Amino acid sequence: MVSLLWCSPGRSQPSVLDPIPPLEPYPDLRNQGFELSTETEYTLGAGDVIRVTVLPVGDFSGEYQILVDGTLFVPLLGTFPVQGLTLTQLTEFLTQQYRQYVKRPSVTVGLVSPRPLKLAIAGEINNPGSYLLPIEGGQKFPTVTQLIQQAGGLTTVADLDNVTIKRQFQGETLTLTLNLWDLAKKGQLKQDVTLRDGDEIIIPTQEIIDIGETRLLSDANFGLSANQEINVAVVGEVYRPGSYRVIPESNTVSGSQGNIRRQPPRLTFAIQLYHFHKLRLQMFIL
Template identity: 45%
Template sequence: MGQNDNNISFSLSQITFSLLLLSSAAAPGWAQMSLPIPTTTSPSLAPASLAPANAAPPSLTPTYSTPDGYQLGAGDRVRLDIFQVPEYSGEHQVLSDGSLNLPLIGTIPVQGMTLKQASAVLSAKYAPIIKRPIVTITLLGARPLKIAIAGEVSHPGSYTVSPSGEQGVPTVTRAVQLAGGITQAADTRQVQVRRARPLNVGGEQVLTVDLWQLLQTGDLRQDLLLQDGDTIFIPTQTVVNLAEANQLAAASFAASKAEPLRIAVVGQVNRPGPYTLTGNMDGQAEAGGGVQMPTVTRAIQVAGGITQSADIRRIQLRRLTKTGADQVIDVDLWKLLQAGDVRQDIPLQEGDTIAIPTATAMTPTEVTELASASFSPNKITINVVGEVVQPGVVEVPPNTPLNQGLLAAGGFNRRAKKGSVELIRLNPNGTVSRQQVAINFSKGLNDKDNPPLRNNDTIVVKRSGISGVSDAIGTVLSPLTGGFGLFRLLGL
């Protein structure tokens, strides 16, 4: 009985163990836990369960964080890991023909495959040799990517980007930076990335990226990781939003502020013509030490400032876009003076033209305010002629009263008619006005008795009546006085 009981117990133990194996085999995930068992009798392909306990640890070589859609290509450096078969695991480089040369299975094309697709293909290739192989491919070094960028960037064209260091695989904004940054006419909400599908299956894939959301909310998903052969297109915005212009100019992927800009200023400025602007031309940096972007008012200052006939409400900024069409932006600097609307002082870009029209009608109050604006000239030129100590051209600050203009010319001389002067002014409509102004040096600035001077005004100071009579008598008597002198010379 004792022996039979032992046999029965052993049989029951076998049955119980077999049931446990069957239940485990039916459990989910069992296939993934199966160990690869080589079908060959080669000692180098011993079952994984027989692998030595002191086997080499997994490689600690740093890898790149890549998107699932990253497609392998010539020049990529990868690591091949076959689970529990370290003999055939190791680092490899994708050859120039887009293939991997691997032990036992030879040359396998992987060009255009994602990492998962290549892993599945290699697992299938190793299946006849290794039982249930689990193959993992990890990207160790990404190849240089060739991309193209077109549209509203400073330097469109083709670029080769080498992933390196912490930057890893390049993104849309990094590519835009390589192309010199976006222009001020860029529509950052509709950036398109055109991409070939994996293994060239199907048509071209078009991905839309909203870089404005990246600026506003920090949505890094909009900064798409690029792949080899991607084309980035940045369209032209149809309507310019002045509120967004300064934010786009300050973006990390905007055009360089230090790069010289060739622009033109025409119309009612003292020195119209083409100019080259650079950041911080006045030697002042922005708060925080950054470079200041050239703006409309800075361009006007470089062009000598506005004339007193300028209509600053209807300034036009004409901008040439990458499509070849002109984009016209209306600028109202009067809003800047009255309400501090800094949006009107729009940043400039290469090739911009600023056109300042002539005002048809201006009140004396508006003229006074314009004269004190930062984009008005520091000096204006007037002409003082007639009976003053130093007649001629005189430079005075804008909005200078007529009394001070006279004093700048030395004031009246002893022959001057001091009661009044004549003010001659060229009007914006081309006519000339003449005004008799009574002089009273105790009067303050006012349009009647002490009007503010404008550029190119002329002040005429006439001779007094007594001086005129004495001059006439002197002219009549000048021959006689000349004869008397001759008589004295002859001793008569």
């Protein structure tokens, strides 16, 4: 195999790499009549494994891992920072650098193995906190609803109209607002965005509870966790006021051969009225 190298006459090999070109600012499409996209290009970070292909000199090709300090080492060019760059930006940078050694180089950069995603979720979620989700074996990146499932599901007062994601993208903090009701009611998959490393998801609290929406949410695969007991306090004109633990109802679906489907806890009162007396009842979910 013959490697073709090209150098300018009288030009010595540079000892220092040219600086990485500045990042382009994230375009604000809202002022141009477009909706802000909820998807952003993948940015590189420590732990990513990439493959660099350089033609016509195959000796410069190979797979490389980004180091913990966000730098990358490739043959001939040495070590340089790539933290926060997109694959497109790194391709352009490597093409520019290899032009010093190869005539009309064709450089491609591909993601072989992405780093594990460290995500945070807070608010009206059963198990808030930080989650480390590995991406292995050609798996797709997790979505918002998959992280909600991983975190134990939503609470009964979750506001799905204003779910927010805070994302670091090319030195800026982007705030994405999602309406998961559009996913549950209308099937809009664009609301179920794929997550990126470092995303922070916040589920706010709704002020007015709609019982109909609560029942609908219990049927969604990312909604309420129907297998948990809840505490209910009953006070007022009742025989036995106090705190009660209510467990989910178990309904066997016909033809399911014993498979049990859980329903959210429901309290049914049978009230008899005597001589037009009215009973006053207040319920508070603890």
